[in-house]
Amino acid sequence: MNNNELKAIAKEVRIDIIKSVSEAKSGHPGGSLSAADILTVLYFDAMNIDPSNPKWEDRDRFVLSKGHGAPALYAVLAERGYFPKEELLKLRKFGAMLQGHPDMKKTPGVDMSTGSLGQGLSAANGMALAAKLDGKDYNVYALLGDGEVQEGMIWEAAMSAAHYKLDNIIAFLDHNGLQIDGSNDEVMSLGKIAKKFDAFGWNVISIDGHDFDQIKKAIEMAKEEEGRPSIVICETVKGKGVSFMEDQAGWHGKAPNAEETAKALEDLEGGLK
Amino acid sequence: MESIATREAYGKTLVELVENKDIVVLDADLAGATKTAMFKKACPERFFDMGIAEGDMMGTAAGLAVSGKIPFASTFAIFAAGRGFEQIRNSICYPNINVKIAATHAGVTVGEDGGSHQAIEDISLMRSLPNMVVLNPADAVEARQMVLAAAEYVGPMYLRFGRAATPVIHDESYKFELGKGEVVKEGKDVSIIATGIMVAKALEAAETLKAEGIDAEVINISTIKPLDNELVLASAKKTGKVVTAEEHSIIGGLGSAVCELLAEEHPVKVTRIGVKDVFGQSGSPAALLEHYGLTAADIVKACK
Numbered sequence: 012m013n014n015n016e017l018k019a020i021a022k023e024v025r026i027d028i029i030k031s032v033s034e035a036k037s038g039h040p041g042g043s044l045s046a047a048d049i050l051t052v053l054y055f056d057a058m059n060i061d062p063s064n065p066k067w068e069d070r071d072r073f074v075l076s077k078g079h080g081a082p083a084l085y086a087v088l089a090e091r092g093y094f095p096k097e098e099l100l101k102l103r104k105f106g107a108m109l110q111g112h113p114d115m116k117k118t119p120g121v122d123m124s125t126g127s128l129g130q131g132l133s134a135a136n137g138m139a140l141a142a143k144l145d146g147k148d149y150n151v152y153a154l155l156g157d158g159e160v161q162e163g164m165i166w167e168a169a170m171s172a173a174h175y176k177l178d179n180i181i182a183f184l185d186h187n188g189l190q191i192d193g194s195n196d197e198v199m200s201l202g203k204i205a206k207k208f209d210a211f212g213w214n215v216i217s218i219d220g221h222d223f224d225q226i227k228k229a230i231e232m233a234k235e236e237e238g239r240p241s242i243v244i245c246e247t248v249k250g251k252g253v254s255f256m257e258d259q260a261g262w263h264g265k266a267p268n269a270e271e272t273a274k275a276l277e278d279l280e281g282g283l284k
Numbered sequence: 285m286e287s288i289a290t291r292e293a294y295g296k297t298l299v300e301l302v303e304n305k306d307i308v309v310l311d312a313d314l315a316g317a318t319k320t321a322m323f324k325k326a327c328p329e330r331f332f333d334m335g336i337a338e339g340d341m342m343g344t345a346a347g348l349a350v351s352g353k354i355p356f357a358s359t360f361a362i363f364a365a366g367r368g369f370e371q372i373r374n375s376i377c378y379p380n381i382n383v384k385i386a387a388t389h390a391g392v393t394v395g396e397d398g399g400s401h402q403a404i405e406d407i408s409l410m411r412s413l414p415n416m417v418v419l420n421p422a423d424a425v426e427a428r429q430m431v432l433a434a435a436e437y438v439g440p441m442y443l444r445f446g447r448a449a450t451p452v453i454h455d456e457s458y459k460f461e462l463g464k465g466e467v468v469k470e471g472k473d474v475s476i477i478a479t480g481i482m483v484a485k486a487l488e489a490a491e492t493l494k495a496e497g498i499d500a501e502v503i504n505i506s507t508i509k510p511l512d513n514e515l516v517l518a519s520a521k522k523t524g525k526v527v528t529a530e531e532h533s534i535i536g537g538l539g540s541a542v543c544e545l546l547a548e549e550h551p552v553k554v555t556r557i558g559v560k561d562v563f564g565q566s567g568s569p570a571a572l573l574e575h576y577g578l579t580a581a582d583i584v585k586a587c588k
Contacts, residue, residue, distance in 0.1 A: 133344045137346055168340050
């Protein structure tokens with residue numbers, strides 16, 4: 012898919028993130044907006060999937076390890092046709108298909124239930140191991156948060172993926188630099204994160220996580236890598252596209268009020284530069 | 285009476301299941317002790333050592349299961365139910381995924397390794413999780429049948445095995461039925477409701493009681509969750525007095541499950557035999573069972 016088409020979809024996705032979180036009156040807009048471009052490329056360009064058959068055995072899998080980015084995943088899935096867009100406005104409401112964090116039993120297209128940080132990469136590894144056992148050539152994509160890699164379990168999984176040579180794992184790190192309590196550096200420094208994954212035996216690719224060409228190219232490079240998993244470290248902007256949310260830790264887990272929602276939608280419709 | 289450790293039966297039964305190509309076995313660097321090494325030897329391509337990383341093992345098992353595999357994930361009970369608790373909760377039970385957690389070295393009969401390694405709260409933890417089935421075999425014969433049943437059942441399951449050799453009370457004709465308790469000996473004066481290695485001790489206690497004119501009923505509850513409510517209620521109604529026995533804390537295990545049921549449906553006096561809200565310590569299994577009040581004599585005393 013060409014970049015203009017991807018750009019138009021990512022814009023819709025961001026609008027849906029704002030509308031759904033605003034309607035829900037809670038949720039995580041900041042990290043959803045930072046991940047929107049990566050998810051758009053995955054679901055509209057990279058992944059081998061069939062929205063009419065969400066459980067297709069040979070499909071590529073996706074695990075949103077940073078489960079609180081659910082509004083972005085839901086917006087992309089709806090846009091891709093997994094379920095009607097009307098569902099987005101029921102986000103987090105009682106009886107809704109769209110839970111606060113991804114629930115594979117309730118939402119078509121969600122390959123793994125997540126929400127408790129640190130657990131998604133292990134599940135992705137399990138899916139990747141199963142592919143190897145079955146001689147299937149699907150890829151397993153996972154999206155990690157930068158705050159999330161403070162969880163020790165991520166490093167257990169990083170070790171496992173390298174140990175079992177899971178070259179069908181393509182992980183993304185949504186490196187927006189912020190988490191609930193402030194910047195990564197204020198809360199718990201990640202140190203040289205690219206070097207850390209490299210030291211764990213991963214193929215590391217560093218890109219601008221809002222540049223479609225770079226995201227596409229990184230995925231191609233990761234697919235070609237043999238014998239080790241790949242991680243694409245994406246420099247991103249938390250709250251990307253909404254002027255007053257950009258680079259603000261305060262918008263990690265807070266819904267905009269009516270006035271803020273109007274302003275956010277205005278920014279997104281206008282294509283904030 | 286022959287004695288075999290239930291972990292031994294677990295390892296052997298995994299090997300019996302080797303023809304089922306969906307079965308995969310994971311361990312966290314304890315394959316020799318948990319006996320999954322037997323499967324590793326028989327089928328190295330479907331055995332995955334995850335290293336000393338129990339959380340990752342649970343998550344990986346979940347990923348394998350959603351891709352159609354039947355994973356058995358093994359380590360010591362303290363690390364499975366303890367270290368892996370939140371991964372079991374959120375990555376296995378919450379999405380109701382088909383993972384079998386086969387935990388060995390449960391209870392104080394771990395022995396010399398001491399209190400840090402003696403899981404006496406694992407049943408309590410696992411029982412509190414929606415979708416989880418909790419199994420605790422009385423002997424090696426039952427353990428084997430449980431493993432075979434686990435391979436057929438679809439959903440999260442916790443199987444609890446012991447380190448020490450324990451008496452085999454069943455003959456090969458015994459048929460384990462998931463969710464059903466077993467009346468091992470009928471009686472009318474008191475119901476001894478036991479699980480795991482305490483079933484053999486309950487039978488021993490019943491013999492002593494018989495000599496003193498007390499006719500005890502002995503029930504083996506090997507499926508702790510879901511509990512066989514019907515059987516427990518029927519026995520309590522018949523005898524009017526219940527003693528529970530488990531190699532586990534008296535908080536949250538079989539004793540609690542029985543009390544919860546009886547308090548609501550048919551209140552009778554219940555005495556719980558178990559570890560009384562303290563941690564274990566080093567020692568021989570026999571010395572520890574005696575110290576913590578887990579002997580046939582303790583059951584006899586509670587029945588009077």
